[in-house]
Amino acid sequence: MDPIVVVGGDAAGMSAASKFKREQPDRDVVVFEKGEYVSYAACGMPYYVKGSVEEFDDLLQVAPEEFIEERDIDLRLHHEVVAIDTDAHEVTVESPSGTSTQPYDQLLVATGARAIEPPFDGMDLDGVYTMHSLDSAKAVRNAMETHEPESVAVVGGGYVGIEMAEAFAEHDTVVHLFEMLPHVLAPFGEMVGEKVEAHLRDEGVELHLETAVDGFDGSGGHVETLVADESTYDVDLVLVGVGVAPNAELAAEAGIELGETGAIATDEFGRTSAPDVFAAGDCAEARHVVTGEPDYVPLALTANRAGRAIGQTMAGDETPVGDIAGTAAVKAFDLEAARTGIIDEETAREAGFDPVSVTISSTSRAHYYPGAKPIHITMLGDRDSNRVLGAAMVGHEGVAKRVDTVAAALHTETTVEELSYFDLSYAPPVSPTWDPVLTTAKVLNGKLD
Amino acid sequence: MDPIVVVGGDAAGMSAASKFKREQPDRDVVVFEKGEYVSYAACGMPYYVKGSVEEFDDLLQVAPEEFIEERDIDLRLHHEVVAIDTDAHEVTVESPSGTSTQPYDQLLVATGARAIEPPFDGMDLDGVYTMHSLDSAKAVRNAMETHEPESVAVVGGGYVGIEMAEAFAEHDTVVHLFEMLPHVLAPFGEMVGEKVEAHLRDEGVELHLETAVDGFDGSGGHVETLVADESTYDVDLVLVGVGVAPNAELAAEAGIELGETGAIATDEFGRTSAPDVFAAGDCAEARHVVTGEPDYVPLALTANRAGRAIGQTMAGDETPVGDIAGTAAVKAFDLEAARTGIIDEETAREAGFDPVSVTISSTSRAHYYPGAKPIHITMLGDRDSNRVLGAAMVGHEGVAKRVDTVAAALHTETTVEELSYFDLSYAPPVSPTWDPVLTTAKVLNGKLD
Numbered sequence: 050m051d052p053i054v055v056v057g058g059d060a061a062g063m064s065a066a067s068k069f070k071r072e073q074p075d076r077d078v079v080v081f082e083k084g085e086y087v088s089y090a091a092c093g094m095p096y097y098v099k100g101s102v103e104e105f106d107d108l109l110q111v112a113p114e115e116f117i118e119e120r121d122i123d124l125r126l127h128h129e130v131v132a133i134d135t136d137a138h139e140v141t142v143e144s145p146s147g148t149s150t151q152p153y154d155q156l157l158v159a160t161g162a163r164a165i166e167p168p169f170d171g172m173d174l175d176g177v178y179t180m181h182s183l184d185s186a187k188a189v190r191n192a193m194e195t196h197e198p199e200s201v202a203v204v205g206g207g208y209v210g211i212e213m214a215e216a217f218a219e220h221d222t223v224v225h226l227f228e229m230l231p232h233v234l235a236p237f238g239e240m241v242g243e244k245v246e247a248h249l250r251d252e253g254v255e256l257h258l259e260t261a262v263d264g265f266d267g268s269g270g271h272v273e274t275l276v277a278d279e280s281t282y283d284v285d286l287v288l289v290g291v292g293v294a295p296n297a298e299l300a301a302e303a304g305i306e307l308g309e310t311g312a313i314a315t316d317e318f319g320r321t322s323a324p325d326v327f328a329a330g331d332c333a334e335a336r337h338v339v340t341g342e343p344d345y346v347p348l349a350l351t352a353n354r355a356g357r358a359i360g361q362t363m364a365g366d367e368t369p370v371g372d373i374a375g376t377a378a379v380k381a382f383d384l385e386a387a388r389t390g391i392i393d394e395e396t397a398r399e400a401g402f403d404p405v406s407v408t409i410s411s412t413s414r415a416h417y418y419p420g421a422k423p424i425h426i427t428m429l430g431d432r433d434s435n436r437v438l439g440a441a442m443v444g445h446e447g448v449a450k451r452v453d454t455v456a457a458a459l460h461t462e463t464t465v466e467e468l469s470y471f472d473l474s475y476a477p478p479v480s481p482t483w484d485p486v487l488t489t490a491k492v493l494n495g496k497l498d
Numbered sequence: 499m500d501p502i503v504v505v506g507g508d509a510a511g512m513s514a515a516s517k518f519k520r521e522q523p524d525r526d527v528v529v530f531e532k533g534e535y536v537s538y539a540a541c542g543m544p545y546y547v548k549g550s551v552e553e554f555d556d557l558l559q560v561a562p563e564e565f566i567e568e569r570d571i572d573l574r575l576h577h578e579v580v581a582i583d584t585d586a587h588e589v590t591v592e593s594p595s596g597t598s599t600q601p602y603d604q605l606l607v608a609t610g611a612r613a614i615e616p617p618f619d620g621m622d623l624d625g626v627y628t629m630h631s632l633d634s635a636k637a638v639r640n641a642m643e644t645h646e647p648e649s650v651a652v653v654g655g656g657y658v659g660i661e662m663a664e665a666f667a668e669h670d671t672v673v674h675l676f677e678m679l680p681h682v683l684a685p686f687g688e689m690v691g692e693k694v695e696a697h698l699r700d701e702g703v704e705l706h707l708e709t710a711v712d713g714f715d716g717s718g719g720h721v722e723t724l725v726a727d728e729s730t731y732d733v734d735l736v737l738v739g740v741g742v743a744p745n746a747e748l749a750a751e752a753g754i755e756l757g758e759t760g761a762i763a764t765d766e767f768g769r770t771s772a773p774d775v776f777a778a779g780d781c782a783e784a785r786h787v788v789t790g791e792p793d794y795v796p797l798a799l800t801a802n803r804a805g806r807a808i809g810q811t812m813a814g815d816e817t818p819v820g821d822i823a824g825t826a827a828v829k830a831f832d833l834e835a836a837r838t839g840i841i842d843e844e845t846a847r848e849a850g851f852d853p854v855s856v857t858i859s860s861t862s863r864a865h866y867y868p869g870a871k872p873i874h875i876t877m878l879g880d881r882d883s884n885r886v887l888g889a890a891m892v893g894h895e896g897v898a899k900r901v902d903t904v905a906a907a908l909h910t911e912t913t914v915e916e917l918s919y920f921d922l923s924y925a926p927p928v929s930p931t932w933d934p935v936l937t938t939a940k941v942l943n944g945k946l947d
Binding site: 060090092093096101102107108208338348349350351353354369371372373374375376377378379380385387389415417418419447448449450451452453454456457458459460461463467468470471472473474475476477478479480482483484486487 | 539550556657798799800802803822825829834838864897898900901905908909912916917925936
């Protein structure tokens with residue numbers, strides 16, 4: 050029988066390969082990875098640049114040797130799949146030793162995403178980076194340590210932009226953060242955005258909101274200035290982090306359907322439109338648990354669990370990849386922000402809901418207990434069904450894992466009233482008697498009546 | 499119309515009174531409180547003794563004047579209800595000005611619980627305390643600050659015992675902790691108990707497990723020694739914290755039914771067996787969400803939300819008091835422990851389940867992120883239905899709010915497999931990619947297959 054073939058050796062691909070081999074140790078699994086790293090912690094890159102993750106090797110979760118020797122996976126580094134023939138059930142592979150074809154019994158496309166490179170002038174100058182590979186993380190940290198730039202610009206106020214601003218600030222440099230939209234962290238909503246902005250300013254970040262970057266200049270081939278809205282800023286290093294785009298071209302060229310988001314369309318088992326071809330991770334869509342519609346939220350957990358489920362399905366035990374809730378968390382210096390589900394009324398209306406939202410402030414611990422910090426929560430509910438639609442929250446502690454309770458409510462189609470009656474944990478050092486999530490649900494339920 | 503009458507002015511009673519008045523501002527509400535404090539933070543008492551809550555007044559959440567003047571509640575301090583006549587719809591009240599009767603339209607019994615006083619020799623010696631009133635907290639802190647005892651004994655290794663051990667240790671005294679059972683924190687299970695014990699020992703607490711205290715001696719009327727299992731320990735102060743018992747006598751004498759637990763039996767709206775009489779808080783039972791059976795778990799949130807719901811029901815808007823999951827958290831020095839649902843196999847089997855459990859260790863943050871701490875989780879599932887039954891966990895951070903995700907699963911009758919697919923938050927500073935709860939559910943699901 051032809052082997053299972055996996056294209057791409059990061060979270061989704063290696064999870065699938067490992068799971069399949071555990072279930073079917075006698076079958077062959079071939080993984081083609083075009084680079085030299087597999088299964089790496091992309092989310093840790095900002096902390097490597099910051100220096101709080103000291104060693105580069107700490108970002109490598111499982112060594113290639115372990116996959117090859119211990120898990121018996123035929124992992125081939127520096128092998129790029131350049132074509133898929135879905136009729137012939139084979140892929141074309143380019144490697145240092147030439148071009149070859151590899152037949153497959155079943156195929157997983159796990160080609161990931163890439164950093165979007167906007168058409169700025171001067172994108173190719175030295176000192177201008179995007180952050181979507183371990184090599185770029187290495188290069189940026191090296192630049193920070195060897196050139197000690199006086200001034201750094203971050204373009205984009207999403208997760209990566211915020212985390213990189215924190216990383217650069219650790220190196221005692223002036224940090225400019227440019228965001229085109231009125232607020233940073235758009236997917237977290239305005240309330241969270243404003244709190245994070247205030248905190249970034251407190252931490253010394255020079256924030257430029259509603260500011261469109263035009264490009265970069267540099268006389269000697271190295272970036273020296275950034276131009277935005279007709280102002281010029283002296284900068285020694287630029288990090289462009291304006292989002293990612295799915296690597297869906299390989300699939301598209303093979304005639305595999307893409308979804309409206311531009312990522313590869315999949316069913317609940319991760320199957321694509323082509324027989325025996327699956328897709329997972331940052332190149333694929335997933336179904337949103339609130340809307341029931343395909344969505345594109347390229348995050349690590351989604352990739353890991355879809356890969357694992359597909360490994361199991363390919364091994365004969367059909368397993369859904371799981372819905373996503375768009376749950377996300379980010380730390381910005383000392384502030385934690387988190388979100389899940391649908392948190393803006395316009396998106397909720399587009400999905401057919403009649404949304405009502407409230408924002409409340411509470412505390413992370415009993416108000417009298419030392420170290421209690423404010424937590425701010427916005428929650429959305431549907432007037433017709435009373436269902437919880439989503440929440441965003443921000444505070445100095447106890448935020449990310451509080452959003453999980455709301456995520457659980459989304460997965461179980463819990464009403465706002467039901468959520469307000471969950472028996473959540475309480476002790477003075479960890480929560481007020483009514484957890485802030487309960488208080489928010491209680492207030493929202495009153496508004497939904 | 500006769501007023502609403504509430505017996506007891508703490509969490510359940512004042513929540514009910516306040517909610518009723520908001521809904522029906524023109525009706526009268528009379529609250530009888532036998533002591534001088536209302537709505538106080540009993541859970542904060544250990545931290546007041548410790549000194550981390552500095553001011554006594556910080557434990558008083560809402561002043562009596564606010565209830566009287568702002569919320570227009572007829573609150574009568576130093577008034578003890580000594581009898582209920584459920585036929586005549588009236589209560590008999592003793593106060594400094596004599597005995598009187600008060601008719602009621604509807605009545606809430608919110609008489610709370612009291613610290614159990616075991617029949618130890620010498621319980622009446624000076625320096626022997628229980629901890630179930632603000633006055634005892636005041637007295638214990640005063641004793642610690644003025645007499646600076648060299649050695650203190652805590653009898654009982656439950657929440658109060660653990661929290662008081664921490665409080666005493668802050669005063670630079672030798673702390674002995676006596677527990678009859680093989681492990682502290684029995685409701686949290688053996689795994690949590692053992693971790694907490696190791697941590698208590700690290701913090702210098704002298705732990706005496708499986709050790710039955712016989713009593714206390716003191717020549718001059720003040721405690722000097724503790725006798726346990728034929729050994730004698732020099733102690734200058736003793737705190738007995740072996741649990742609480744519901745103050746259900748008033749209701750029982752009125753012919754109101756008690757449940758098997760000894761607390762007042764109630765229906766889903768908090769109604770007792772007597773017409774127009776409700777009960778809530780530490781004197782009443784509540785329905786357990788996993789077993790569907792009445793249970794007695796006297797905790798703050800249960801009291802607050804039942805009181806609030808009953809206030810609403812009494813005002814004409816019938817509102818269930820909500821099920822309990824037995825969710826609880828406790829901090830022991832630097833360690834956090836939490837539990838929810840059913841966590842031991844024997845209890846699960848008695849409730850008709852076929853339990854399977856796993857224990858896993860993970861980390862609070864991405865393993866490579868600085869400050870990541872171990873988290874240990876035991877989770878129970880039912881083999882027949884795949885339902886989540888409960889979990890207990892312990893670690894240095896991020897524990898209490900992680901148990902909430904499991905509590906949410908219990909309230910929604912989620913299966914272990916479904917829980918393993920929840921889209922929970924991830925960022926390196928706050929969680930591994932697979933949150934420890936997900937990892938536990940994944941492993942447990944494998945064992946349930």
